[in-house]
Amino acid sequence: MSLRRIGLLLHxxxxxxxxxxxxxxxxxxxxxxxxxxxxxxxTLFAEKPRLGIADAGDSQFTHSAAATEAFTVRxxxxxxxxxxxxxxxxxxxxxxxxxxxxxxxxxxxxxxxTAYIWGGSLLKDRAALxxxxxxxxxxxxxxxxxxxxxxxxLDGSVVLPWEDRLLPLILMMGVTFGGLMIPASSLVAxxxxxxxxxxxxxxxxxxxIYAAKGLVGVTISxxxxxxxxxxxxxxxxxxLLLAGVLLLSAIFAAEAGVVIGTLVKDIDSLFATxxxxxxxxxxxxxIYVFPDIPQWIARxxxxxxxxxxxxxxxxxxxxxxxxxxxxGVLLILILAxxxxxxxxxxxMRYRH
Amino acid sequence: xxxxxIIAEDLTYAYGQLMxxxxxxxxxxxxxxxxxxxxxxxxxxxxxxxxxxxxxxxxGRATLLGIDVARHPKQVQAQIxxxxxxxxLYETMSGIDNLELFASLFGVRDFNAEALxxxxxxxxxxxxxxxxxxxxxxxxxxxxxxxxxxxxxLFLDEPTEGLDPTSAQAIRSLILEEQARGATIFLTTHDxxxxxxxxxxxxxxxxGKIVALDTPHTLKQQYGKRTIRAEVLGDDGHLQxxxxxxxxxxxxxxxxxxxxxxxxxxxxxxxxxxxxxxxxLTGRELI
Amino acid sequence: MNARMISALIGKDLKLYFSNRLFALVTVLGLVSYTAIxxxxxxxxxxxxxxxxxxxxxxxxxxxxxxxxxxxFYRADSIDALQQAVLxxxxxxxxxxxxxxxxxxxxxxxxxxxxxxxxxVPLEFVEIYEVILREFAFVISGQTLDIEMNEIVLGPDMxxxxxxxxxxxxxxxxxxxxxxxxxxxxxxIAAEVEAGTIQALLITPLTMVGxxxxxxxxxTLFAFVQSALLITITGGLLHQPLLILTxxxxxxxxxxxxxxxxASTGRDLMSVMGWGVLAVILLVLPTFNVLMPGLASNxxxxxxxxxxxxxxxxxxxxxxxxxxxxxxxxxxxIYAAALMALGVVMLKRKLR
Numbered sequence: 001m002s003l004r005r006i007g008l009l010l011h012x013x014x015x016x017x018x019x020x021x022x023x024x025x026x027x028x029x030x031x032x033x034x035x036x037x038x039x040x041x042x043t044l045f046a047e048k049p050r051l052g053i054a055d056a057g058d059s060q061f062t063h064s065a066a067a068t069e070a071f072t073v074r075x076x077x078x079x080x081x082x083x084x085x086x087x088x089x090x091x092x093x094x095x096x097x098x099x100x101x102x103x104x105x106x107x108x109x110x111x112x113x114t115a116y117i118w119g120g121s122l123l124k125d126r127a128a129l130x131x132x133x134x135x136x137x138x139x140x141x142x143x144x145x146x147x148x149x150x151x152x153x154l155d156g157s158v159v160l161p162w163e164d165r166l167l168p169l170i171l172m173m174g175v176t177f178g179g180l181m182i183p184a185s186s187l188v189a190x191x192x193x194x195x196x197x198x199x200x201x202x203x204x205x206x207x208x209i210y211a212a213k214g215l216v217g218v219t220i221s222x223x224x225x226x227x228x229x230x231x232x233x234x235x236x237x238x239x240l241l242l243a244g245v246l247l248l249s250a251i252f253a254a255e256a257g258v259v260i261g262t263l264v265k266d267i268d269s270l271f272a273t274x275x276x277x278x279x280x281x282x283x284x285x286x287i288y289v290f291p292d293i294p295q296w297i298a299r300x301x302x303x304x305x306x307x308x309x310x311x312x313x314x315x316x317x318x319x320x321x322x323x324x325x326x327x328g329v330l331l332i333l334i335l336a337x338x339x340x341x342x343x344x345x346x347x348m349r350y351r352h
Numbered sequence: 353x354x355x356x357x358i359i360a361e362d363l364t365y366a367y368g369q370l371m372x373x374x375x376x377x378x379x380x381x382x383x384x385x386x387x388x389x390x391x392x393x394x395x396x397x398x399x400x401x402x403x404x405x406x407x408x409x410x411x412g413r414a415t416l417l418g419i420d421v422a423r424h425p426k427q428v429q430a431q432i433x434x435x436x437x438x439x440x441l442y443e444t445m446s447g448i449d450n451l452e453l454f455a456s457l458f459g460v461r462d463f464n465a466e467a468l469x470x471x472x473x474x475x476x477x478x479x480x481x482x483x484x485x486x487x488x489x490x491x492x493x494x495x496x497x498x499x500x501x502x503x504x505x506l507f508l509d510e511p512t513e514g515l516d517p518t519s520a521q522a523i524r525s526l527i528l529e530e531q532a533r534g535a536t537i538f539l540t541t542h543d544x545x546x547x548x549x550x551x552x553x554x555x556x557x558x559x560g561k562i563v564a565l566d567t568p569h570t571l572k573q574q575y576g577k578r579t580i581r582a583e584v585l586g587d588d589g590h591l592q593x594x595x596x597x598x599x600x601x602x603x604x605x606x607x608x609x610x611x612x613x614x615x616x617x618x619x620x621x622x623x624x625x626x627x628x629x630x631x632x633l634t635g636r637e638l639i
Numbered sequence: 640m641n642a643r644m645i646s647a648l649i650g651k652d653l654k655l656y657f658s659n660r661l662f663a664l665v666t667v668l669g670l671v672s673y674t675a676i677x678x679x680x681x682x683x684x685x686x687x688x689x690x691x692x693x694x695x696x697x698x699x700x701x702x703x704x705x706x707x708x709x710x711x712f713y714r715a716d717s718i719d720a721l722q723q724a725v726l727x728x729x730x731x732x733x734x735x736x737x738x739x740x741x742x743x744x745x746x747x748x749x750x751x752x753x754x755x756x757x758x759x760v761p762l763e764f765v766e767i768y769e770v771i772l773r774e775f776a777f778v779i780s781g782q783t784l785d786i787e788m789n790e791i792v793l794g795p796d797m798x799x800x801x802x803x804x805x806x807x808x809x810x811x812x813x814x815x816x817x818x819x820x821x822x823x824x825x826x827x828i829a830a831e832v833e834a835g836t837i838q839a840l841l842i843t844p845l846t847m848v849g850x851x852x853x854x855x856x857x858x859t860l861f862a863f864v865q866s867a868l869l870i871t872i873t874g875g876l877l878h879q880p881l882l883i884l885t886x887x888x889x890x891x892x893x894x895x896x897x898x899x900x901x902a903s904t905g906r907d908l909m910s911v912m913g914w915g916v917l918a919v920i921l922l923v924l925p926t927f928n929v930l931m932p933g934l935a936s937n938x939x940x941x942x943x944x945x946x947x948x949x950x951x952x953x954x955x956x957x958x959x960x961x962x963x964x965x966x967x968x969x970x971x972x973i974y975a976a977a978l979m980a981l982g983v984v985m986l987k988r989k990l991r
Contacts, residue, residue, distance in 0.1 A: 089932025119794035124688035440835030444658035456647035
């Protein structure tokens, strides 16, 4: 094995890669599906209300706004900028605060405030923003709330939203298209074009060739799954741990891709094989879609050890210790596939 | 007097610094088959491209059927047929669809694709997609496509290269049929035997220049050597080869000496080939 | 060059297009799935927020506030009924005021009010429900706010007649239809260049102008028919059909120009796909500005498809007058002509 040769082969894969249909497929399809899901389930339109502020002074109002998590707050340098942003729909309501706003409020004088309202803003957002801004101003004016709020979150069953249920499915697409299909299709294409035979009579070993193809899959799969989670705003708090899990998942998928690519003859057989393996790959994600199915069934499938840790990190804030067991199984699977690959490499050495 | 179908005057083309065709001049009479012979990279295809209006000459002029090709390429193209070296057919369309498309583009009325397909030996395969054709069948379709407009001049670029003997023979027969119809044929080929069989005249092109242009017979007369080759039993009991060049003053004496002094096992006379003449003229082989 | 030649070329391109199974499938499936996505998406916007309220006696100032508020209220007869409504998901939150609210207020005591929340309410939104409750309490207690709001609505006020998500989605679907055709045409041309069939066409009486005219007419009409079909099926032609169809026709010509450009840059079919995907991403961007207003700033106007998207969106949803649409249509036509000319020049260079 030579790092220089792997580097050379890797460079070739990346230069040639973007012309490969599978390469485009691996990047575009998970993105389009993510976006469609966000649109269909409406989460893309269910943003927080957006408040714009053009503060000529340094008002307490602006500080209160900055501290809130209920709204998206954007600050603008001038009234003109705020007006433009509101007209374009960048904020739902834009409030212009004069430089002496705080003094006017605390002195009890009637103060006039200009509020730009984007014509397309929702009534409920307008109402929420109006109530909140009024409360902030009352606080500044020294008014004391006449109520003491006792907040109770009722103990009912939490309905898992559809976008959360479907996320593992799209995630698995990112893993399989990027990690598995790219190395597999690339290997099969090289076999069909007889370029693999040409490579195998150079000093490059089969290990070099497999490593280069695998690395492309690992890179694409890791990046794409991170992008999918980012798009769905489910990166969670432990991004580094999540990236690590996704990297391991990508290695597992890439190993599987190289194994399949080595064993099948042509592109049609590759698609047939992947179709046949589809259930094995996607079953845990499908089981997750339907909570009524006993969830323990998913544990039988190898990809459960990819999906489960990712879900635990992104949706339940799990830490390394919480998912160590599952990751251990994933590592064993990676080693087992690695062993199989080593055996195949020995066998394939004299085939081309 | 026979009219000239093709006149090339001082035709020149260069790809950057590389002179592909270097001031060549020749003409082809109506109804004649001219073989254009030369190794790869000699300038054959560039010449064809200039003659058929696909390339504008850097210098010189090509006239086909009395029309200046550079000035009126479309007028010329309406009256010629071109069979390219590499198959460029619509593979996902049927043979008939391919022919009908080109017939429409040439404005041929009452075009009978089936009849043409029958002529090239593709009857019964016309409705099949071209992608399912063998190399020989594709080449026959290429020739058929070049014939859809009943061209007055037919350019054939390596039409039989790499084909099985049956397909090659079918195409050669078609070429002769077309000549009988009155078409002029410009045949580019590597195959000297084919050129010898089909062409009234052949031109040898090498490094962009025409090094010889005449009838195969005259070329053989002019440049070729007829020989006799004999195998004789040597003193050591092994066979030895002797070669005697014919048509010389001393030839009869040499033949007499051969039979007198040695035990002749086999004896053959050998004609000069165009290939040997080409090697003699250019110092390289036709590859 | 004559009409017979052009129609022969168009016929040939149609045959070739549908003999490419991938694009034929994408074309048909695309239309079906785009239509399905459209009808799956919400047809209306629920811009009101309904809250639960239990209050034995509603004081007059609050009654007035509730009447003029943009919020809607479900009046529960008892705290249990309120709790049930929250648990069953009828309302996300409910306020339960004590029966002796007015007595406590008159004594100047701080009143304890229960805020009952559904377990499905995200934590960051709790603040909004609390703020609304506080604002009610201030009103009930008679504390006034010395602020005069000068409210200015920018753009058409869509309150109560919001554009439905699926209507916002329609320009994206239309552009996607056009772009799939663009990719199909670019691949078709690239395949013809790669196979050398264009060379064969150009050696007939067909001129280069005729060839481009054939391809241009085919590409434009094919893209136009499909996008018009999509818009018709989804009911987009109910308002200003002539304006929308004109914009789609110009847009179809524009993507045909883009297809010429892509075909001229790609060396083979795969690189055409690579460049094509880049073009798709670029031309789709303006549709996101419709989906999520305020996402992009004025730079979006540099992208040619902006004028198509803006015209069809406003014509379908905002009764765009012809006078206002003229500028968009002229710019779209200029872009279409420029892209077509550039594409023809580049492709001509490649063919030579």
